[in-house]
Amino acid sequence: MKKLILSAAIILGSMSAFATILPVQNPQNQSVLLQEEYTEVQAEAVPQAIKTAMEKAYPGAILGKAYINKNKEYKLEITVGDQNATVYADAEGNWINK
Template identity: 55%
Template structure:
């Protein structure tokens, strides 16, 4: 009889651990997006240092559009072969990784 009562107590004790509730936690993830404001400039207004850096790094690149922000960083829309993309460069012709 003692074994039966002990077995029942162990069984009920182990079942009660499964019945316990796990507190639900809600994590708040905050995403901050910083978008730099670029304004379009004419291709003639692009500094010669940038044009020279573009021809040196990408000889077959065609400059489609150019944009500048307040810190004089330029965003260049270029076409190389059949691919289009963006390049970032400062006013001195130094490439920027973004």
């Protein structure tokens, strides 16, 4: 009887020796923000269509700086009253949400 209990204990002990805990993998989301290259242009170089759209959408806005990228999209830093904003438009004066 002692040999039976001792054998059972050895067998159960050896089974637990090979039990391993698997590491839990937490999925991680990575986001990559690609910064578009804009080059500064003079305010006079901004197309009239954009200036007209700006006057219509933001009455009294003052154009501070203007930038353009390779897709002919404009980044405009404007001041309306005492607030500063950055808006984006294409060459035809259509607003772009970024």
